Amino acid sequence: MKISVGVFFGGKSVEHEVSIISAIQAIHAFDRAKYEIVPIYVTKEGDLFVGNDLDKIEEYRDIPALLKKSRRVFLHREKDRSLLVRYPMKRFGGSVCAEIDVAFPITHGTNVEDGALQGYLKTLSVPFVGCDVTASAVGMDKYVMKALCKENGLPVLDCRRVYVKDYYGDRENAVARIESAMPYPVIVKPVNLGSSVGIGRAGDASELREAFEYAFQFTDTALAEPAISRLREINCAVLGDRESATASECEEPINSRAVLSYEDKYMSDGGSAKGMSAAKRKLPADIPPEVRQRVRGLAVETFRLLGCNGIARIDFLMGADSGDIWINEINTIPGSLSFYLWEPLGMSYTRLLDEAIRLAFKRRREESEISYSFDTNILAQFNAGSLKGAKLKGA
Ligand SMILES: Nc1ncnc2c1ncn2[C@@H]1O[C@H](COP(=O)(O)OP(=O)(O)O)[C@@H](O)[C@H]1O
Ligand SMILES: [Mg+2]
CATH class of the missing domain: 3.30.470.20 (ATP-grasp fold, B domain)
Known part of the structure; x- marks a missing residue:
């Protein structure tokens, strides 16, 4: 039996389009003798779609038309099966569009590479390829x-983090903080984006303000570090x-x-x-x-x-x-x-x-050896009366 791989791509990210390219390249590189590939396109709104034309790059020139001939689905876990179920469901059965053994996120950027998609898959117990929630987020x-x-x-460059609220709360202070920490020129970048989005270089205080204001169009948290000349x-x-x-x-x-x-x-x-x-x-x-x-x-x-x-x-x-x-x-x-x-x-x-x-x-096997229940019997001590106003120690 072939292994069914659900390739997730797109998503609510500024790198949505880049992800489409990365995923379609990969879809054509899998060993088809071993794997069956289910392309799962995530729209910028976060809706999931499956369909026969989702693996063709030229179809993405007109996404609304592509979605029209594709099927909106949701991911559902039933016993140990990961199912893509038609949304809205049909009234009388026949709603399962595909089944996957493993999810393969080929997604870039916020909401899809930062642990959010990984957390969603993990919550549903769907095995997935790549970094887990913590490594993705970090x-x-x-x-x-x-x-x-x-x-x-x-070895990393020394840097300072600036939150948008702090910056607009006191711009002078934000600039002074950076100036006391590092010499110009300074690079300012969003902490959580990629593809060079929102990055600027500053040679003096006024350019530093411009660079922050540019970065804050894309993020609520920016980072300043010395520019390597x-x-x-x-x-x-x-x-x-x-x-x-x-x-x-x-x-x-x-x-x-x-x-x-x-x-x-x-x-x-x-x-x-x-x-x-x-x-x-x-x-x-x-x-x-x-x-x-x-x-x-x-x-x-x-x-x-x-x-x-x-x-x-x-x-x-x-x-x-x-x-x-x-x-x-x-x-x-x-x-x-x-x-x-x-x-x-x-x-x-x-x-x-x-x-x-x-x-x-391999990770799935290793995780299955970890116990997710801890027998303490605390519920046995409770009755409805004792729950009222009771405080959980250490909670
Ligand atoms: N400290 C720095 N000094 C000089 N150039 C930098 C510095 N940091 C980033 N850059 C330039 O900006 C580009 C994008 O920055 P990077 O930190 O890689 O963010 P991204 O996630 O957007 O790729 C780098 O590829 C490099 O050309
Ligand atoms: Mg980079």
Whole structure:
């Protein structure tokens, strides 16, 4: 029997479109002798759809028309089966559209990569590929991720976090706080977005205010950190889990501007639907063997520190002159799942997907050994009378 994989993509995220590209690439790379693929498109409103045309990129030029010929469903768990059930349900049976053995989120950004979708799947007990709730949430928040790295002695740039309310409550103070912590130029970015959305660079106080105000159009929490002037960027993916993890080849993305933009990442191929795999890069990165080894080592350490699972990509900043290396961010569901970083090491996209699914089932087996009930018999002590006004110790 084939394993049925529900590929989730889209969702309420600014990276909705990028996710469609990543997911459709993956859908065409699965080993069809082994897997049956159920594409599950999540609209920007969060509605789930299944259908025969959801795996065709050209259909997304007209999403309303695509949805018309697709079927709206909800995910339902019945005993140990994960079912996609037609919504609204038919009155007399026949409402189950598909059944999946495992969910594979190929989603980028808020609500879908940050632990929210993962929490939804976990609540329903649907096994899923990739990072669990905590690793996804920590990985999405650039500030929390850096704090965790710093606590564990991994190299990250010093940074300050600013909440939108505090900023507009006292702009002078917010700017003064950053100025006392770091020299200009400063980079301001939303803590929880990707694809270079909302990022700005400031050389003085007025540009710093502009940068915050720009970032706050997209987020309620921003981060300021020193801008690295002569910057090189190195990315490295990791595949594995807490027990064992391996690093991919390293790439050096090539940017045409000071800040690698959304266009650099996704549109450099004239808008053809190749996602991150079409971005301009040097692969392998042109770095000495000892730098490559350090980057790959740090990538695995970061992956394991966050408790990641499946495929993640860790992005580094490197001072072109100093050679200093800092962990910049982790993408717990990287664009194009970083398949192109494994090919130079002899691992095909098909095998990469296979491994990610194997790791999901491995985690499921390990979780099933954890007990979710704790026999204390506290309910036996209660009667209706004693519940009134009773306080639960430690609750
Ligand atoms: N501290 C920094 N100094 C210089 N450039 C930076 C710095 N942080 C980010 N950038 C530039 O901005 C781009 C996007 O920032 P990043 O932190 O990777 O956010 P995103 O999640 O949007 O990719 C980076 O690829 C890099 O080009
Ligand atoms: Mg980045």
